Amino acid sequence: MHLGILIGIVLYEIISIALVSWLITRKQKHAGKEAGSFAFAGGGLPASLVGITLALTLLGSAHNWGTCQNAASMGVIAAWFGIACAVMMVVITQITGPWMRRTGAKTSGEFLGKIFGPTSGRLISAMNAALIIGMCCLEMEAIAVTINLMTGWSYTVSAILGGIVAVLYVLLAGMKEIAWLNLINAIVMYLGLILVFISLIFKLPGGWDAVETTMLSSPDTAWMTNLFGNPALIVGFAIPSALGASLFHGMAQTGYQPIATAKNNKEVKKSIWFAGPINGCFCILPALIGVAAFSIIAYRSAGDMMMTPAMMADLLPKPVLGLLLAGFLGVDLSSFAVMSLAPATIISHDMYTLKNPKATEEQKTRLTRIIIVIIGIVSILICNLQPIVVNMVNWSFAFGVPVFVMGVFGLWWKRSAKASVITFIITWIAVCIWSTFGLQDYLQMANFHVTYIATIFSVVIGVITTAVCEGKPGLFVKKRK
Amino acid sequence: MHMCIVSIIQVVVIVFAITGIGFAIGKANKFGETDDIWKEDK
Structure with a gap:
């Protein structure tokens, strides 16, 4: 067990959550708490925070561990998942997000209810809530893999610990806290990934040149070193990923939740300059790292999902590994947080109000928190039963x-x-x-x-x-x- | 190392091209420019 890494990461998560919560609570006491601030951050975020929150909300297990896993079968072409998400960011921030805001809807269910009436709106809300809860389980799987790598504890214990931290992450203050935590996590994650990439230059046996030489030595793997190396995968993976991600999140609560927190539509549109590059460029580094793990025969036996963590645990200096795991954990936690907040908001704002139309904002917030706890428990219970991460995500998008x-x-x-x-x-x-x-x-x-x-x-x-x-x-x- | 540099540059160029084209599309989306809540004609 990497005890030092574990303690460092847990302290990082607790201190960052506590500090941001305290700062926001202090600010709200001085400014007066706005109605609806738990889920929608009071609706006053600038382009930078909207873009970063959007990028990180939709950047989770499929981007980090999922892309490493995919690299074992498709090489650097796995990075196309990130590029596909840049297209999705364009659709959300430039087209559907501003449209949805102009209807005055606070949730995607409310928006679609305005178009099709209550029956279709509720049908979609129910479908979205179920699918997003499924995605929460994927995030929990990635959180459990990260904690398992940090501690060596069993997957089940890792999932329970991850679930507790994840629920605490979102419960303490809500959307505004997550927005600021995302900013911190984005910096840590990118720093961690860049350091891992540089470390591997020195730590990989023969460096990156040996990885390339090994991959190019066989026609079965040579195409995996080229982003355009397999046209069939561009048609069968890259294009449908862009199409599915754009059309799913374009009108879903996951894409709309961060957009609803923006100060105005101008800030929404400007947020593409943060959301597109942050999300879109991310996958190339996990893809390359996944290719490196695949090129070393000793790690292939660990299986597609675990070969990259196994290589990292063996080769990386502990501070670099710790920084990367803190970043990955932060990203997966923030994705879990917003993804759990999305169905919870749908249930409390769209469904609970059917039974209790005069529900106050305080009652809705209390219900949102209870549902988040329930989603956390469900995710812990079934996170070990998931298929290949990116396949599951693309299936959900359909x-x-x-x-x-x-x-x-x-x-x-x-x-x-x-x-x-x-x-x-x-x-x-x-x-x-x-x-x-x-x-x-x-x-x-x-x-x-x-x-x-x-x-x-x-x-x-x-x-x-x-x-x-x-x-x-x-x-x-x-x-x- | 050649594989890494080429792949990273390709991804960055593609992503910024998509972002730039997307922003231009957003400029053309005049309907989404204001914040006025749309009132449906009855």
């Missing part, structure tokens, strides 16, 4: 595709609750048949990603049902004329 397509139709063409419900349900069934129940494997069409299926079904069924079913003009249509 469920958001019809919501985005029908959302755009509903804003700019026609709103029909019936058309939207039919499109959602048919597309979700198609996604399940193609991916979950294995039609894709049966037909041996590995590169025909489930996101393509979801997009084709959404557009075709959406156009037909919207044209045929009765409905009101698009939400933004009338005044445009």
